[in-house]
Amino acid sequence: MEEISDVQNIEIASEGKQYIVVRLGTEQYGIDIKYVDNIVRNQRITRVPKAQHYFKGVINLRGEIIPVMSLRLKFGLKPDEYTNATRIIIIKLEQQSAIGIIVDEVKEVVTLTGSSIDKATTSDPSDLIQYLSGVGKHGNGLISLLNISAVIVGRESKDVV
């Protein structure tokens, strides 16, 4: 996993990258577009018993069964409130294994170059920092860039066994 995040960091530093900007509560997060397979509306989620608490269950995406995690629960925020803007982002880290991430809203796609990305500061009090690969500046706002592989297979998941 370290390897993946390293590669990601290097790429961010060198070239302009496209990110999908999503909203979670009041904050904006960026997801590297190369991992995004699909964005779908919220749909019926089937609960999976005894799974990690932040996994809401599984959905049926055109005959494929895809587990769905709540980014809010993963980050220790308040549980999701499903609205018309709620979306599930289907991420494919590798072939054959997709995963869905629930976000409050998908806003736009931005291109960030290396110079507009800062390293995430370690003074951040929450341990959210482990899921970030950097902070991007776009317009007036800041976008926390997600280290998507850490989000999906991050430390949390090992705690809940």
Place this chain on the structure above:
Amino acid sequence: MDVSQYLEIFIDETKEHLQTLSDQLMILEQEPENMDTINEIFRAAHSLKGMAGTMGYKRMQRLTHDMENVFQEVRSGNMTVKSELVDVLFRGLDALESYLANILETADEGTEDNEEIINTLNSIADAATGKSSEEAAKPAEQAAPQGGSVPKGGAKYGSIHITDFEKNTFEKAKAQNQNIFGLTVYLQETCILKAARAFLVFKALEELGEVIKAVPDVQDIEDEKFDMDFSLVYFTKESLEKVKAAVENVSEVKEAVVGPFEVILDDAPGAVAKPEPEPVKEEPKEPEKPKAAAQPAAAKTATKPAGTAQPAAAKKTTAKPAVGRTVRVDIEKLDVLMNLVSELIIAKNGLVSINSTEEDTKSDAAFNEQIEYLESVTTNLHESVMKVRMVPIENVVNRFPRMIRDLSKKLNKKMELHMTGEETELDRTVIDEIGDPLQHLLRNSADHGLEDNEERIALGKEEIGNIYLDAYQDGNNVNIEVRDDGAGINVEKVRNKAIEKGTITAEQAENMSDKEIIDLLFRPSFSTAEKITDVSGRGVGLDVVKTKIEGLGGNIECKSVMGEGSSFIIRLPLTLAIIQALMVELGTEKYAIPLGSIETIEDVLVSDIKSVQTKEVINLRGTVIPLIRLDQILDIEASSNEVESLTVVIVKKGNKLAGLVVDNLIGQQEIVIKSIGSYINCSKMIGGATILGDGEIALILEVNALV
């Protein structure tokens, strides 16, 4: 000629012939005089030779040609079958298999010449035919060597050149703590039958180790194309003195100069000037040069499998094979399929015609009738397609007799493998995966299970150890049992080891039943073998087997009786992808229970539920069955209203029964099993998920984990 279109046929047939060869050789070893067997082998070797020749696989052709030659001699009664011969033939078979593996991957046979096997084969054949004419061999040679003065005590082996490729074997030998010696053997000037003496030297040496390379090469030595001396590179575990003594023991050997061999790397294949004191016939060297040149390519393919991180288990390369995987299908099965498809079309037409008539009065009944028809057709179709995917387990297990034979020699234990139920059929994907685990279990039985022969005699058992491999169908499962009549598992030893390793505490150990202790063997890195052999005992064993089998949707169980042997029972589902299941409702959620594990469905009055050690049980026609409240273990909000009776689905796992309490039965349904992925940390109770007709997802309960 472009033969690539025949490649698949070639591979299929070669596999068949190799299997025949292997089977027949096994028989031959037991019955060296069996003429039918010998003929069968001859035919198989002959067909192989022809096929390899047509496809342009020269090396393969050459090897099979020599094997065939040997059998020609055997067939005509010029020689008898000895165990050395069978050994060499088996090695030849292995070599052929590795050619085939190369062809499978790259459509090329590779560059391994297997000179050694060919030479041994030839020398055996020559020894047989030459026996009568040996004396008359070549007296003419007698005079010639007299003139050649032998440089005293020269260690000519120092100038033997080693190719890159051979260097690999050196490293291997070093890793195995073998000594690498150079040898130069000087024969007496008066020696007449130089080739025969040389042969004796080789034979003496081969008893102690392995001759890697000779100068001049073995073929030339056999043809007496050498002066009074020849040099060798030799691997052995014995000491230098012993080797020297063994060689000098051969009569008419004047002197043997032995010393540790330093590797001179012949890295430039073009290097012609070989500083040999007496340039012995340069020609036979020739084929070695292309070999060295082609080596890097071969080395690349060889390192590929090592690169894939999978340990031990995944020996097969992930590289895309040159040939797709195929299943041979019985034509009858295909006919059935064709029939069903035509019925499917008829059913569809039936529906179309109902739609077009649009007479409301009759259409409902007719529509239902057509739906039912369609249903029966699709069920049959599914069954037949599954049958097409089914292959007899024979395809995997038929290599095991050979393996046990080799193990028997290696471990120096007499043992026999008894197999039954080879015709039992399993899904192709299962067949592909089950080989390694079975092999592992058999090795376990051979290495750890069976006692030494002496020990067996002392214990009053028959000297030859027995290993059984039984496959049979049991309901919706196929069971494969690997049994031995060896020592069985020493439960106390496992218990102590587990405590020592910290797997369990002493108190825990106290309270564990023998069965629970035995189950510890399936934990990762737990091996009780006192020493690690290359047969088994590295402690990566049974847990890998277990993981693999569970990955196939099966389970494994171990039974053992001290002193009487142990048995491993593997249960595998007949089919993987589609199963019949009972759909049940729990609260608002739907779950599927595989029909194969359901015994009965009962209505149980709440008042009939008894409590034993705070666990709920019911007494069903004399059997006490524990109740499992699914809503509790699956964290489902219990329906609060009081009920008088419960719907209980009685399921079984092996001999164990349990009753699953459900809220509602929905009905039986054919479901397609889908994985829910690796990210979600789902409990073992969930065996997968399926998509229902309305697009909703239902989870599949894994009964084996519940009971």
